[in-house]
Amino acid sequence: MAFLSPLFLLGALAAAIPLVLHLLRREPDTTVRFAAVDMLQHAPVEHAEKRRLRELMLLALRVAALALLAVAFARPFLSSSLAGAATGATVIALDTSYSLSAPGRFARAQQLARDAIAAAPRGHVVGVVTFADGATVVQAPSSDRALAASAVDAAGVGYGTTRYRAALTTAADAIGGGEGRIIVVTDLQASGWDTGDLVGLPARAQVEVVDVGVPPPNLALTGVRVSGDRLIATVRNVGPTARDVRLRLTVDGKPAGEAVGRVDADDSTDVPLPAAKGTSASIAVDDPEGIQADDARYFVFGESARPLVLVVTNAGDLNRDAFYTQQALLAAGADGAAFDVAGASGAKLSGWDSVTLGRHAAVIVQSTRGLDQRGRELVAEYVRRGGGVLVTSGLDVDAQVAAGAVGAAVESTALPPVTAAEARELAPADVRHPVFRTFASNVATLGLVKFRRIAVARGSSCHALARFSSGEAALLECTAGEGRVLVWASDLEGRENDFPVHATFVPFIHEVVTFLVGTRGRGRDLLVGSLPAGLPAEPGLRTLPGDARVVAVNVDTRESDGARLTSEQFAASIAPRQPAPDEAGSPADPREREARQQEARQGLWRYAILLMMAALAVESVIAARTT
Amino acid sequence: MAAGGPTGERRFLDPGVLARLGTLELKARTIVEGFLTGLHRSPFKGFSVEFAEYRQYMPGDDLTTIDWKVYARSDRHYVKKYEEETNLGCHIMLDVSASMGYGSPGMTKLEYGSCLAASLAYLMNRQRDAVGLAAFDDRIVTMLPASARPGHLRGVLVTLERLRLGRQTDVSKPLHQLAESLSKRGMVVLISDLLDEPERVIRGLKHFQFRGTDVIVFQVLHIDELQFPFERATRFEDLETARHVTAVPVVVRDHYLRRMSELVDRYRRELGAVGIDYHLLDTSQPLELALLAYLSTRSRDY
Numbered sequence: 001m002a003f004l005s006p007l008f009l010l011g012a013l014a015a016a017i018p019l020v021l022h023l024l025r026r027e028p029d030t031t032v033r034f035a036a037v038d039m040l041q042h043a044p045v046e047h048a049e050k051r052r053l054r055e056l057m058l059l060a061l062r063v064a065a066l067a068l069l070a071v072a073f074a075r076p077f078l079s080s081s082l083a084g085a086a087t088g089a090t091v092i093a094l095d096t097s098y099s100l101s102a103p104g105r106f107a108r109a110q111q112l113a114r115d116a117i118a119a120a121p122r123g124h125v126v127g128v129v130t131f132a133d134g135a136t137v138v139q140a141p142s143s144d145r146a147l148a149a150s151a152v153d154a155a156g157v158g159y160g161t162t163r164y165r166a167a168l169t170t171a172a173d174a175i176g177g178g179e180g181r182i183i184v185v186t187d188l189q190a191s192g193w194d195t196g197d198l199v200g201l202p203a204r205a206q207v208e209v210v211d212v213g214v215p216p217p218n219l220a221l222t223g224v225r226v227s228g229d230r231l232i233a234t235v236r237n238v239g240p241t242a243r244d245v246r247l248r249l250t251v252d253g254k255p256a257g258e259a260v261g262r263v264d265a266d267d268s269t270d271v272p273l274p275a276a277k278g279t280s281a282s283i284a285v286d287d288p289e290g291i292q293a294d295d296a297r298y299f300v301f302g303e304s305a306r307p308l309v310l311v312v313t314n315a316g317d318l319n320r321d322a323f324y325t326q327q328a329l330l331a332a333g334a335d336g337a338a339f340d341v342a343g344a345s346g347a348k349l350s351g352w353d354s355v356t357l358g359r360h361a362a363v364i365v366q367s368t369r370g371l372d373q374r375g376r377e378l379v380a381e382y383v384r385r386g387g388g389v390l391v392t393s394g395l396d397v398d399a400q401v402a403a404g405a406v407g408a409a410v411e412s413t414a415l416p417p418v419t420a421a422e423a424r425e426l427a428p429a430d431v432r433h434p435v436f437r438t439f440a441s442n443v444a445t446l447g448l449v450k451f452r453r454i455a456v457a458r459g460s461s462c463h464a465l466a467r468f469s470s471g472e473a474a475l476l477e478c479t480a481g482e483g484r485v486l487v488w489a490s491d492l493e494g495r496e497n498d499f500p501v502h503a504t505f506v507p508f509i510h511e512v513v514t515f516l517v518g519t520r521g522r523g524r525d526l527l528v529g530s531l532p533a534g535l536p537a538e539p540g541l542r543t544l545p546g547d548a549r550v551v552a553v554n555v556d557t558r559e560s561d562g563a564r565l566t567s568e569q570f571a572a573s574i575a576p577r578q579p580a581p582d583e584a585g586s587p588a589d590p591r592e593r594e595a596r597q598q599e600a601r602q603g604l605w606r607y608a609i610l611l612m613m614a615a616l617a618v619e620s621v622i623a624a625r626t627t
Numbered sequence: 628m629a630a631g632g633p634t635g636e637r638r639f640l641d642p643g644v645l646a647r648l649g650t651l652e653l654k655a656r657t658i659v660e661g662f663l664t665g666l667h668r669s670p671f672k673g674f675s676v677e678f679a680e681y682r683q684y685m686p687g688d689d690l691t692t693i694d695w696k697v698y699a700r701s702d703r704h705y706v707k708k709y710e711e712e713t714n715l716g717c718h719i720m721l722d723v724s725a726s727m728g729y730g731s732p733g734m735t736k737l738e739y740g741s742c743l744a745a746s747l748a749y750l751m752n753r754q755r756d757a758v759g760l761a762a763f764d765d766r767i768v769t770m771l772p773a774s775a776r777p778g779h780l781r782g783v784l785v786t787l788e789r790l791r792l793g794r795q796t797d798v799s800k801p802l803h804q805l806a807e808s809l810s811k812r813g814m815v816v817l818i819s820d821l822l823d824e825p826e827r828v829i830r831g832l833k834h835f836q837f838r839g840t841d842v843i844v845f846q847v848l849h850i851d852e853l854q855f856p857f858e859r860a861t862r863f864e865d866l867e868t869a870r871h872v873t874a875v876p877v878v879v880r881d882h883y884l885r886r887m888s889e890l891v892d893r894y895r896r897e898l899g900a901v902g903i904d905y906h907l908l909d910t911s912q913p914l915e916l917a918l919l920a921y922l923s924t925r926s927r928d929y
Contacts, residue, residue, distance in 0.1 A: 030861045035726035035736070035822055036852050037865040039886045040872045040879055051860065051873065 004075035004599045011070035018062040022055075054622060061619040065612045072608035077599035088179040089127065089141040090120035091171040092148065094155055095186035095212070097132040097162040098293030099559045102216050106157040109185050109212045113152045116183040116210060117145050124181070127174050128152055131167035132160025133529035137174050140597060159293050159528040159538055161559040162192030165199050165440070168574065172205045179204045184570075187212040190563035193573050203576040209567045218290030219245055220560035221297040222268065224283055231273040233283045233297065237263035238290075238562035246286050247271050251278035266562070277301075280541045280550055294560040298541050298552035300525070307361030307517050308340045310349075314367045314396055318343035322366055324500035325492050328509035339513060350375030354382065362388040362516035366492065367396035371405060379405040384481030388516025393455035394491030403459075406478070406485045412457045415472075417496070423450035424468040426499075433465050435475070435486075435511045445504050453496035457489040484516050527556045681705040715756040715814060716773040719744045720805060721787070722819030724764035724796035725867040729820075730849045730910055739910040740818040740847050741787045743917050747816055748787075750918060752780040757813075760786055763801035764793030773813065795867040798823045802831030812839045816921065821846045825893050832903055843904045843924050845917055846894060850909045855883045 003009060092113045100106045113128070120126045127141035128151040139151035164184070171182040182201075186192070188211055201207065217239025224233050235245050242264045249256040257274030273283065284296045309329055313321030318341060329339040342360065347370030349357070357363075357378055365379075383389055383406050391402045399412035418424070425447045428436040439446055446466075456472050461480070464473035468489070476487040492509070494500040499508075528537050531553060535542050539554050599605075684693060684704035692706040721744045727737040744760065751758040752775065759773030760783050771779075771786055798819055805815070815835050821828055821844075835842045851857075857876040864871040891907055898905040906920045 030857075030859050032857065032861050032863050033729070033866050034851075034863040035729040035820060035849075035866050036883075036887065037863050037868075037870055037872055038822065039883045039890075040863060040874055042882075 001076055001078060002595065003071075004077065004595055006074055008073035008075075009070055011073060012067045014070065015063045015066040017066070018059055022059050058619055058622055061615045061622070065615040065619065068608045068612035068615065072605040072612065075599050076604045076608065077595065077602045078604070087123040088121065088125075088181070089175045090116070090124045090181045090183060091127045091129055091141060091174045092116050092152065093129045093131055093135070093167040093171045093182055093184045093186075094152060095132070095162060095167075095184070096130045096155055096158050096160070097189065097192075097559055098157065098159045098555055099162065099187055099189050099215060099291055100212065101157045101292040102218065102290055103288075103292075105187070105212060105215065109187075110152050110155065112210045112212060113183075113185045114149050116185065117148045117152065120145070120181075127171075128155070129167060129171045129174060130155050131163065131170065132158050133163055133166070134160075135163075135166040135170035137170060141174055141180075142597060159555050161529055161556040162186065162189040164192040164570070164573070165194075168199050168201055168207065172201045175202075175205050180206070182207045183210055184208070185210045185212065187215055188565045188567075188570060189559060189561070190565050190569075191558040191561050193565070193570075198573055198575050200575045207571065207574055209570050211567070214564070215291065215562060216289050217241070217243070218294070218560065218562065219243060219263070219285050219287040220291065220294035220557060221247075221283060221285050222294075222557040222560060224281075224297050224299045226301070227272075229275045229277075231276060231281060231283070231299065232270045233259075233273055233285075234268055234270050235261065235263050235285060236268040236557075236560060237265060238560065239265055241265050242267075245271065247273060248284050248286075249273045249276060249281060250284075251276045251281045256281070280552065282541070291560060293539070293555050294557065296539060298539060298554055300541070300550055300552045306340045307513075308342055308359060309362045309364065309513055309517075310357070310360040311341060311343050311364045312346055312349055312367060312371070313343055314345060314369050316343045316345035316348055322364075322493060324494060324505070325364060325366070325509060328500075328506045329513060331506050331510075339510075345369070346371030346375055349378065352378060354378060357382050358385075358387075360387075362390070362513050364390045364392070364492075364513075365397065365402060365405065366392050366394060368398045368401040368405070369396055371401055373404075376401060376405040380480075383483035383485060386482040386518075388484040388486075388513075388518060390486045390488060390512055390516060392488045392491050393457060394493070394495060399455070402487075406480055411459060412455045412487065412489070414455045415453065417453035420450065420452065423452050423497075424454060424470045424472075425449065426451065426466055426474055427469060428466045430465050433477070434515045435465060435508075438507055438511050439504065442504075445502070446508075449497060449499045449502050449504070451490050451497040451499075453490070455489045457487045459487070462487065484518060486512060486516065488512075526551050526553050528553060529556055681707060715751075716759070716811065717747075717751050717756055717814040717816065718759040718761055718773055718805060718809070719747055719783075720761045720763060720801065720815060720817045720819070721790070722764070722796065722798065722817075722821075723762045723768060723790050723793045725792050725794060726796055726820055726822050727847075728792045728866055729852070734910055736820055736847050736849055736910060737790070737792060739908075739914075740845075741790060743818055743845060743847070743908075743914050744816075745784055745787050746914055746918055747921055748780055748783045750921070752777075752783075758783060761801065761805055762786070762790050762793075763798075765795050765797035765800060767801045767804055768793055796820075796823045797827075799827035799831035802828070803834055806831070806834040806838055806840070809835075809838060809840055812841075814841045814843065814924075817842065817844045818847060819845075820848055820852075821890075821894060825890060825897070829894070829897050829901075832898065833901055836901055836903065841924065843921060844894070844898060844906065845920075846891070846905065846907050848907065848909050850911050853887065853909055855880050855887075 094113045095109060100109055117126050125141035125143050126145050126148040127137065128139040128148050129135050129137050138155060139148050142148065167184060168182060175182070182205055184207065186209065188209065220236045220238065222234045222236045224231055231249065233247055235247070237243050242262060244260065244262050247259045247261070249258065256276045259271050259273045261269055261271035263269045279301060281299045281301070282296055283299070287295045311318055311322045311325055315321060318326040322343065326341050329341045346368055350370065350372045363379065363382065379389065389406050391397065391406060393399070393412050393414065402412070426449050427447060428439065428443055430436065431440050431443055436443065451468060454468055454472060454474070457476050458473065459476060459478050462476040462478040464475065465477050466475040468474050472489060474489050476489070478485040478487060490496050492499065499505050528539060531537060535544070535553065541550055542553050543550055681694065681697065682705065684706050688706050694705050694707050697703070697705045721740050723737060727740060728735050730736050730738070748758045748760070755775050757773040757775040758779070760769065760771040761767050762769040769786055769790065771783055798821065817832070832842050832844065855876065860873065860875045862871055862873045895905050895907070904920065904924045906917065908917055
């Protein structure tokens with residue numbers, strides 16, 4: 001028996017209180033020398049011995065109740081010998097990206113993971129993390145290695161792409177503050193690291209890589225596009241020899257023809273498909289020996305995939321009023337996505353109807369001039385129905401008008417400008433938010449932006465996603481109906497800051513607008529790793545929840561790239577980091593964590609509380625009979 | 628009657644006040660003189676009937692004392708005046724068993740009983756009745772034969788003063804013992820808590836009845852014994868035996884009071900049925916009430 005919080009056992013000293021009271025307040029039985037004792041014969045009298053026994057029972061029950069309360073607070077658990085001897089943690093990070101979907105590959109990965117579990121140092125607790133686009137702790141470190149093996153057995157390969165960063169940080173978190181090893185069981189896809197990735201891990205977390213091996217030759221469908229009345233499929237051959245390919249086209253669920261081609265070794269080629277008309281199509285390539293997940297591609301015929309973003313300015317002339325914002329939106333992003341941009345003045349917007357405004361995937365308000373009551377109500381309705389609005393805090397934005405437009409309780413007060421030397425900097429407060437997720441490895445670059453003039457923005461339903469170095473909120477996310485509202489406490493045109501001349505500006509604008517757009521104006525080609533909630537993480541033709549539009553969900557073709565890392569290259573992206581002073585000896589120590597897990601599993605404190613309540617109930621009954 | 632006036636009760640001495648008086652003689656004199664002073668306005672006139680003289684009727688005199696024969700002869704109203712004399716032999720039997728030791732300090736049942744005995748003795752002696760004393764527990768421990776001599780009262784009072792608590796109660800045995808020793812009719816006053824087997828007590832008292840002796844019984848109990856006012860769990864130890872009972876009073880009170888009521892009712896019922904005066908006294912009651920009861924019986928029978 002061990003205790004998670006043994007100091008609470010000191011509370012058991014309180015059990016002495018009834019004892020002390022019993023001893024201090026114990027009064028000898030009142031004795032009366034009486035003449036008519038005969039009259040008491042055969043009365044329902046209480047014999048002294050019985051009464052004394054009852055008092056002792058009461059005393060014992062009271063002491064037991066207090067002691068049980070102390071024990072419950074001390075969180076007892078039955079410790080196993082392994083947990084008691086835990087000296088560290090081994091976390092198996094098992095790659096479940098689709099690059100392991102080739103026949104036999106994931107089974108080998110699982111076997112290697114089981115081997116790693118079996119080979120974990122004696123005294124280590126063992127946990128399992130699976131990873132692809134994200135990472136999940138499927139088995140927290142535990143002394144029970146069978147649990148870890150079961151977790152490995154239960155894991156399955158998915159359709160995600162490899163992301164080592166997520167795997168390593170999650171595994172390091174699972175290890176906690178103690179010594180540990182992270183065993184990464186992966187096929188060492190080079191695409192698993194983003195360019196310039198550098199993951200800081202605690203120095204006490206030792207990373208080892210278990211290579212699943214070179215992937216088999218693979219054919220991957222990496223793209224489909226429309227050319228005239230035909231579809232063109234792009235096929236990549238990741239293999240040492242040229243291969244003939246056979247493609248099968250299905251339109252609206254019906255076979256629509258086949259096409260053949262030949263792809264050189266480690267090369268790609270376009271294969272024209274038969275002419276077809278319909279709503280959606282899927283193309284499949286025969287590759288029984290290679291990766292399975294990239295053998296199919298889905299496509300939706302129809303509209304442009306470029307969401308339309310409305311920028312509200314003084315005159316609606318984006319070249320003059322919102323040049324930087326316009327150019328940032330028109331620039332191609334990292335994944336090829338871009339936006340169409342439209343400009344409008346506040347007065348013009350006020351003359352629109354909800355249908356016209358509803359064609360826009362997001363709205364950026366850089367001016368409220370001319371935005372009358374009708375315009376404000378129009379924008380507020382747009383937000384309530386799920387639209388996304390970014391409100392800036394430039395000189396042309398009236399805070400009250402903007403608040404009325406977005407329908408959120410937002411206040412904004414402009415602060416006087418400061419000199420360049422006093423300029424504030426930007427620091428994300430929530431790097432996990434979609435807006436800043438892209439900057440996770442380069443978050444410091446946002447700090448290079450200098451803000452000469454800002455506004456103090458606040459709202460009861462808002463929380464800060466980023467702050468200035470002086471503490472004021474820089475970017476607020478507010479709740480308003482079903483829509484998304486962001487408030488930027490400066491401007492986006494370089495009048496009050498030098499943001500537009502920084503390399504982070506374009507990705508920032510893209511991420512902000514992508515967040516505002518959500519699924520509303522998104523194109524019809526989505527990736528498995530960036531699906532809105534409610535859709536399964538599988539490729540296919542799906543209907544967006546709440547939108548009724550059919551979209552094509554495909555795997556990220558970067559995972560089909562056969563480029564591999566060496567163990568040294570893998571390790572080069574890992575930077576040992578010294579633990580923060582408050583991290584050492586933290587509750588994440590494996591021994592303590594194991595103890596916590598055991599305590600949580602057993603939940604003995606509940607039984608202690610139940611026993612205490614039972615003791616008090618019995619005590620009440622006996623006490624009632626005594627008095 | 629003493630208690631009949633509107634302020635009658637207040638004329639009686641509270642036993643608590645009585646307890647602070649000095650000797651038993653002083654107590655007895657205080658009680659009796661005060662009591663007799665009260666009797667001036669009562670129908671009790673004394674018992675000795677030796678004629679002394681005639682006196683002319685004065686307004687306020689009792690009409691029953693008018694000698695109508697003299698009136699017929701002289702056409703004047705004369706009332707008879709009598710000189711007291713005794714023709715009664717009275718024995719006071721005082722229970723001194725250990726159970727009589729119960730009570731509050733200064734006024735135990737024994738002290739109350741002694742005071743009552745002394746008062747009765749004083750009253751009897753003042754009326755020229757012969758008074759004797761028998762103190763008993765399970766036997767007669769002290770015996771003073773009945774006498775009307777002036778100095779005898781002092782002997783009785785001194786004896787009462789010197790009485791100490793005795794042993795276990797056995798009322799019937801001394802009763803039979805005294806009944807056998809009495810040679811002529813008279814009166815016996817029994818002062819006891821009667822916490823004994825009622826059947827045996829009543830049989831002993833009937834023994835006096837059989838021998839033509841009138842009996843007055845004063846059962847003296849403490850208020851605690853009548854009301855059982857205890858609250859906390861208590862160990863009750865018998866004053867006469869080693870027996871003890873630990874009881875929670877609230878639990879046993881009803882049972883106790885029922886049994887005590889049954890005992891008192893039985894004495895009252897069975898003694899009344901054979902013509903024995905029975906009076907229940909608790910130690911908080913004024914002693915004059917007991918004297919009144921005695922005088923009532925005395926005037927009825929003699």
